[in-house]
Every structure is written in C-alpha cells, then in structure tokens.
Amino acid sequence: MVERLDAEARAALARELPGWSPVEGRDAIARSFRFADFGEAWGFMARVALLAEKQDHHPEWFNVWNRVDITLTTHDAGGLSARDVALAKAIDRLLG
Numbered sequence: 001m002v003e004r005l006d007a008e009a010r011a012a013l014a015r016e017l018p019g020w021s022p023v024e025g026r027d028a029i030a031r032s033f034r035f036a037d038f039g040e041a042w043g044f045m046a047r048v049a050l051l052a053e054k055q056d057h058h059p060e061w062f063n064v065w066n067r068v069d070i071t072l073t074t075h076d077a078g079g080l081s082a083r084d085v086a087l088a089k090a091i092d093r094l095l096g
C-alpha cells in the first residue's frame with residue numbers, strides 16, 4: 001500500500017520542487033515544459049517514459065507541438081505520495 005504524503009512531506013515538496021504547482025481540485029502536482037520544437041518535446045517524453053517504467057510510476061500528460069504538461073499523482077494512494085516526489089525530481093534532473 002502506498003501512503004499519501006503527510007504535512008511535513010508536503011512542506012518539503014514545496015521547497016524542493018519549486019517548478020511544480022498544486023493542481024486545483026485534486027491531490028496532484030503539475031508542471032508545464034516548453035521546448036524548441038516537437039522533436040525536442042518528444043525526446044523529453046521518451047526519456048520520461050523510460051524513467052516512469054523504471055520507477056513503475058506513470059505520469060498523466062498532455063502534449064501539443066513543443067509543450068508537455070505533466071501531472072503527477074498516485075492512483076493507488078488516491079493522492080500524492082513519495083513516488084510522485086521521486087518521479088518529479090528525476091524529471092527535473094533530466095533537464096539539468
């Protein structure tokens with residue numbers, strides 16, 4: 001069973017993942033990414049897909065041309081868990 005984040009972990013998340021924002025009306029975080037063109041966006045999505053498979057944790061996402069919007073939440077927990085934090089950090093690391 002995956003546990004939802006406690007208050008302390010949520011405060012840490014806000015500090016450690018400044019690029020990610022809470023999603024209105026649900027227990028999730030989101031970040032929007034822009035790239036030079038579709039090829040760059042698709043390359044990023046391919047790298048995120050590999051991370052997601054490795055972590056067995058999968059994003060909700062939307063792509064149009066050079067834009068990729070990613071939402072993270074843990075369906076098994078009904079909200080944010082440490083798995084979302086780990087994936088968000090790994091995604092941020094991809095971009096250096």
Ligand SMILES: C[C@H](O)[C@H](O)[C@H]1CNC2=NC(N)=NC(=O)C2=N1
Binds near residue numbers: 076077
């Ligand atoms: C069986 C499998 O491990 C689970 O369904 C995993 C897969 N990827 C997942 N991804 C996300 N975002 N939330 C989950 O609860 C989840 N669960």
